[in-house]
Amino acid sequence: MSSFFFFNYQGINYNPVQQNSKLEQLATATRDIPTEGEGSFHRTTFGAKADNVEVGMKAGRRGPYLLSDPIMRDKVSHFDHERIPERVVHARGDAAHGFFKLHTSLEDVTHAKVLTDLETEVPMFVRFSSVLGSAGAAETAREVRGFASRFYTEEGNWDIVGNNIPVFFIQDGIKFPDLIHAGKPDPKAGLPQAQTAHDNFWDFISLSEESTHMASWALSDVTIPRSYRMIQGFGVNTFVLVNGEGKRTFVKFHWKPHLGKHSLCWDEALKLGGQDPDYLRRDLQMFIDAGIFPKWELGVQLVAEEDEDKFSFDLLDCTKIIPEEEVPIKWVGTMTLNRTVTDQFAENEQVAFCTQNIVPGIDYSDDPMLHTRNFSYFDTQISRLGGINFSQIPINQPIPQACPFLNTLRDGYSSKVIPNGPNYYPNRFGNNPGPASVAQGGLHHPPYKVGGLRQRELGEKFYEYYDQATLHYNSLSDAEKANLVYTATFELGRCDDRGVQERMMDRFKHIDYDFAKNVAANFGIDVGEPVRQNHGRKTDGENPISMLSKHNIFKAEGRLIAMVAPDGFDYQQAIAIQKAFLALGNIVAVIGTRKGPTYGKNGEQLDTQFTFESARSTLFDSLVFLDGNDQYQKTLQLGRAKHWCIEAYAHFKALAVIGSSAEWASKLIPITNKIDDGKSFSVQDGVVVAPNLTNQDTSLFEKLTHGAYDAATF
Numbered sequence: 001m002s003s004f005f006f007f008n009y010q011g012i013n014y015n016p017v018q019q020n021s022k023l024e025q026l027a028t029a030t031r032d033i034p035t036e037g038e039g040s041f042h043r044t045t046f047g048a049k050a051d052n053v054e055v056g057m058k059a060g061r062r063g064p065y066l067l068s069d070p071i072m073r074d075k076v077s078h079f080d081h082e083r084i085p086e087r088v089v090h091a092r093g094d095a096a097h098g099f100f101k102l103h104t105s106l107e108d109v110t111h112a113k114v115l116t117d118l119e120t121e122v123p124m125f126v127r128f129s130s131v132l133g134s135a136g137a138a139e140t141a142r143e144v145r146g147f148a149s150r151f152y153t154e155e156g157n158w159d160i161v162g163n164n165i166p167v168f169f170i171q172d173g174i175k176f177p178d179l180i181h182a183g184k185p186d187p188k189a190g191l192p193q194a195q196t197a198h199d200n201f202w203d204f205i206s207l208s209e210e211s212t213h214m215a216s217w218a219l220s221d222v223t224i225p226r227s228y229r230m231i232q233g234f235g236v237n238t239f240v241l242v243n244g245e246g247k248r249t250f251v252k253f254h255w256k257p258h259l260g261k262h263s264l265c266w267d268e269a270l271k272l273g274g275q276d277p278d279y280l281r282r283d284l285q286m287f288i289d290a291g292i293f294p295k296w297e298l299g300v301q302l303v304a305e306e307d308e309d310k311f312s313f314d315l316l317d318c319t320k321i322i323p324e325e326e327v328p329i330k331w332v333g334t335m336t337l338n339r340t341v342t343d344q345f346a347e348n349e350q351v352a353f354c355t356q357n358i359v360p361g362i363d364y365s366d367d368p369m370l371h372t373r374n375f376s377y378f379d380t381q382i383s384r385l386g387g388i389n390f391s392q393i394p395i396n397q398p399i400p401q402a403c404p405f406l407n408t409l410r411d412g413y414s415s416k417v418i419p420n421g422p423n424y425y426p427n428r429f430g431n432n433p434g435p436a437s438v439a440q441g442g443l444h445h446p447p448y449k450v451g452g453l454r455q456r457e458l459g460e461k462f463y464e465y466y467d468q469a470t471l472h473y474n475s476l477s478d479a480e481k482a483n484l485v486y487t488a489t490f491e492l493g494r495c496d497d498r499g500v501q502e503r504m505m506d507r508f509k510h511i512d513y514d515f516a517k518n519v520a521a522n523f524g525i526d527v528g529e530p531v532r533q534n535h536g537r538k539t540d541g542e543n544p545i546s547m548l549s550k551h552n553i554f555k556a557e558g559r560l561i562a563m564v565a566p567d568g569f570d571y572q573q574a575i576a577i578q579k580a581f582l583a584l585g586n587i588v589a590v591i592g593t594r595k596g597p598t599y600g601k602n603g604e605q606l607d608t609q610f611t612f613e614s615a616r617s618t619l620f621d622s623l624v625f626l627d628g629n630d631q632y633q634k635t636l637q638l639g640r641a642k643h644w645c646i647e648a649y650a651h652f653k654a655l656a657v658i659g660s661s662a663e664w665a666s667k668l669i670p671i672t673n674k675i676d677d678g679k680s681f682s683v684q685d686g687v688v689v690a691p692n693l694t695n696q697d698t699s700l701f702e703k704l705t706h707g708a709y710d711a712a713t714f
């Protein structure tokens with residue numbers, strides 16, 4: 001087990017992953033480094049065994065270095081060229097392998113095998129990312145998140161390169177360089193890193209009305225996710241599905257996490273940025289390696305071609321969603337991520353997602369962002385990955401058994417194959433790499449009517465900017481609306497230009513008058529009268545639009561639990577609780593006063609993974625304070641231990657305080673340690689309080705863990 005995680009998992013076995021065709025192909029490119037025996041000698045890149053890799057060749061023992069030393073040159077020169085340009089956006093990310101299994105065929109609208117074949121498990125590779133931060137940026141910075149997924153289908157690679165927000169800032173890709181320049185560090189000052197909280201960014205947004213809807217998302221809690229395992233994914237752009245008859249159907253793609261959507265508190269995000277800048281990648285890898293595999297449902301929203309114009313917005317405008325109440329999402333298959341990468345550079349860094357990668361049965365719409373993206377993603381890899389042959393890099397190759405190398409494309413920097421056959425078509429040799437008909441599984445671009453005057457314009461409906469921003473705002477819970485005010489106050493509070501602030505208040509006024517007033521009050525800005533009477537469509541009642549609402553599902557599953565067990569803890573209780581949490585698919589960390597052994601009240605021993613000093617409550621989803629003897633209680637009197645409890649409570653964590661810890665906690669947080677006669681525990685404000693708990697029955701602990709999570713839903 002790798003030591004890059006916080007600890008070795010107790011009670012959970014690393015789950016060896018079944019092979020799939022993509023992993024088999026990657027295995028052929030993997031070079032295992034032997035640790036002993038004949039093969040363990042360092043070989044130069046030209047294959048010779050080095051006689052010394054630590055001391056170079058000199059003219060005389062203390063003399064100058066000799067340039068003729070081939071081993072030093074080989075080693076140092078390779079090192080000199082190790083770095084490649086980081087992605088111009090989405091530089092910081094983490095990736096994992098997995099598979100997709102379709103459960104509901106879409107055969108009436110597409111002939112794509114991946115969306116019609118219920119039998120095959122399709123290998124996948126997924127990369128999660130943040131957008132503006134450079135490759136080393138802290139992962140809990142407030143950022144939009146990338147969700148790029150690749151299906152290695154038998155018909156070729158299909159990429160859905162999405163985000164965790166269903167819309168985008170701009171409508172036409174030609175503006176993308178300006179948007180990103182405004183968000184990235186200021187060219188003179190070189191700051192801030194991984195932040196939108198600065199004048200340039202909000203300047204651009206305040207001058208781009210179309211950004212208002214996306215801005216309402218960027219300011220919401222989704223930009224500080226608790227885990228990549230708990231984010232949604234959206235293809236954002238409208239694609240097209242094509243069936244065997246050539247009928248076209250518009251489609252939007254969705255990924256829904258089985259664990260529910262879950263965000264950090266801002267205070268947690270800020271602290272974690274320092275405590276563990278790798279928080280999200282560590283989390284992803286830790287759970288996958290523990291065999292607790294994250295899963296997502298793939299959903300589609302389908303619109304028949306003839307219904308294209310029936311909406312109040314344009315289907316080609318990616319600043320708009322298709323509200324679920326108008327077109328429900330059909331859930332069709334499940335993605336499971338079950339293997340972490342072997343080498344970050346070879347896989348995470350070299351993967352080249354391209355929106356243009358589609359398979360037969362899938363086509364593009366005329367979304368102007370999508371077309372720019374189809375150009376850009378391919379184009380950027382040519383400089384990022386050093387030439388046109390990036391598709392030959394193992395992680396980018398289609399599955400060779402199903403999609404063998406067969407074309408007349410040749411040469412270019414770093415070609416990794418030795419093509420043996422004709423390099424032009426048609427030819428006289430008989431083995432023509434020629435085109436495939438639809439029946440033979442060829443890409444199918446059925447005709448449809450385009451036309452009109454050549455012009456630099458957008459569809460008429462693109463010019464309505466606010467209805468859906470209001471719709472989004474209206475669908476937030478009260479807590480989320482309050483957070484939106486705090487976040488806007490923070491972001492604009494980091495701007496110094498009064499004009500930027502005033503223009504943003506005006507934008508906010510178009511979203512919601514009260515929202516604008518609440519933010520403006522923190523800047524001493526008078527927002528004046530409401531800008532418009534019609535605030536767009538409202539959602540009635542409790543979040544009827546599930547895509548928009550937060551749907552915070554707190555489950556005692558896939559969580560990281562801290563069990564506080566300094567010397568003197570109740571060992572039987574600790575073991576029962578640990579088992580109950582593990583059985584539900586969680587990871588349990590033991591916290592003590594020393595790294596290494598901690599001792600129960602009868603001298604029993606457990607290993608700790610953390611001490612109160614080496615971690616903070618922020619790292620965990622849930623904290624359990626056990627029952628313990630006087631020594632245990634004495635330790636809990638430490639300021640740091642109290643801080644763990646108070647801080648976790650303030651961050652809405654699910655907490656359990658058992659036996660003597662209940663009384664201790666009742667002096668720190670607003671709970672009472674008195675519970676009704678005959679009850680084992682009570683749930684108060686997200687805290688399970690169990691002062692008299694002596695029962696060692698596992699099922700009670702299971703209930704207890706669920707109790708805390710149910711109560712923590714706000």
Ligand code: HDE
Binds near residue numbers: 380
């Ligand atoms: Fe990207 N985007 N993008 N983008 N994007 C890139 O491609 C670009 C857009 C997204 O994990 C780059 O391979 C343009 C929307 C993700 O490797 C680059 C436009 C959405 C990733 C690029 C957009 C995204 C990228 C940089 C306006 C949400 C990370 C490196 C038309 C659906 C993929 C690379 C990964 C990456 C350009 C707009 C998401 C430069 C020109 C909308 C998740 O090609």
